[in-house]
Amino acid sequence: MDEFAWASAVGRIRVLEKGLLSKQELNRLAESRNLEAAIGSLRDSVYGPYFARLENVEDFDVALERFLADSYAYIGSMAPEPLVITAYRARYDFHNLKVFSKSRLLGIPREDKALSLLGNIRPEDFIGFLDTIDRDRDAGVARDTSLEDEKSERPDLVELKSVLARTYETLKSRVVNDANNTLGLSPLELDSLVDRAFYGWAQGVFRRFGYDGVSDFLSSEMDILNLKMALRAKRLGLPCSLFSNLALPEGNVPSEVLVDAYGKDGEKIKLAYKGTPWERLASEGVALLERGERLTAWEKSCDDALFRLIKKARILPLGPEPVIGYIAAREAEVKNIRIILAGKQSELSAGEIAERLRESYV
């Protein structure tokens, strides 16, 4: 852990934070007449150059993704310990792994639109990377040997590729083992395996570096995700045996406790979260579940609660937390802009859009 190494990056982040859109600016955006007017309002912001390049305003997602990709690239270049940022950003690499695995292992036609450009590894390089794994496996070469070729690569990427390769191999072995089973590896299980691999590895990286703030944030994210998944799985009527494969194991609330509670009733889920900062959220969620109501507003409350946690990074002078906080802030901002623009595109009322807007960082 070398918090002082992040001093320069934190200084630059403080400058970048000035460009974040405030709650009032987002609300003004939500009140725009239509999609064109909303995009017009963004022209003076940091998003301006990205929207100016669009031929069709309906393709706003392209502009937002390009903006996030550039932001990630810039932040990655200033990070003194790149693996910390690489690990946080790796969620998009694992997302791409899901897409490629579904197409390669489950025989589903690949959707290029499903590939994210935000990962550490570009999608076109990802294909070559998976081809190498498949070739090595067919040739019976151990994975570590082939990684020798990657010595010229950045160490953070080598580690990421190694964990991606392991996850891919696990998925492959599951599919092969289940070849005679008519159910095979379901897409739900595949996604869950990849999610667990990502969170497990990212948490390991943050703990290894000793950055408790980032590690706590990730644990909290997993707690919230587990809670959301438990309630959704209950609504969908998924059996406890299946939920045990979905729950992320690195949260503050042990996954075994949650799985055990899931097998019983809603009250037990509330008890599992008793004494945690998410106790109230758990109670509200369980109440909604019991009344059979929609979880949309509650999910927004969960996102806001998590966001309030990362907002604490704004007062930290050193360490990777302000940098991660800024990335999370930009992601949340892009999500808010997408909610507004997609809402305008679908002609939703300003009220309907506003009630879905997440908290902003500034």
Add this chain to the structure above:
Amino acid sequence: MEIRVNATRQELTRLKARVRMAKRGHKLLKDKRDQLMKEFLAIVHESQRLRQELEKKLSLAYKSFSLARAVLSPPALEEALMVAGGPEEVSISYRHIMNVVVPEMYITGRSPAQGSQPEEGRVMLPTYGLASTSSDLDDALAQFRGIMPLLVRLSCIERTIQLLADEIEKTRRRVNALEYVLIPELEQAVKDVEMRLEEMDRANASRLMKIKDIVRAH
């Protein structure tokens, strides 16, 4: 087209029988047409009601989907929807409406009332991870699933309407052909034959009177 027949009593009897038969057929076809119209109108009303219900549900489902789309990034949404849900089996049987064979379709294991609910004991597994998606997506997909039985029912009803409309059109043509062509022509032919026979009777009578006069004169 004029019906050409020999002016004989036998032909007259035959023509009268044809008129009776045509009138009976006309009445039966008219009854069939009326009954078909009754069925048709009932099904059209049902179709209108279903269409309205479907449009309402579709608009809600699309709205839910727009919201789900707004909250998720496009790659996340595309990835979640890469795998289609389990296949739905549609069973088809047939029934008769006034001798018109119309299809009856329904999704196996789901009555229209069940909507999005899976059949008992069967859990609909999502085809996407729960960590990277939102409940809005579950709701939108459940709504679309609920629409499926309605869509199948509506398609079945629309096909029935098409078949009934074809049959009504055919029956209407037949009724009109009988009412405005065949029956008047047959009646005209009967009238013509009767007139011809009467004329022949009168000619015979006058011939007989003439012969009588000649015989008396001698």
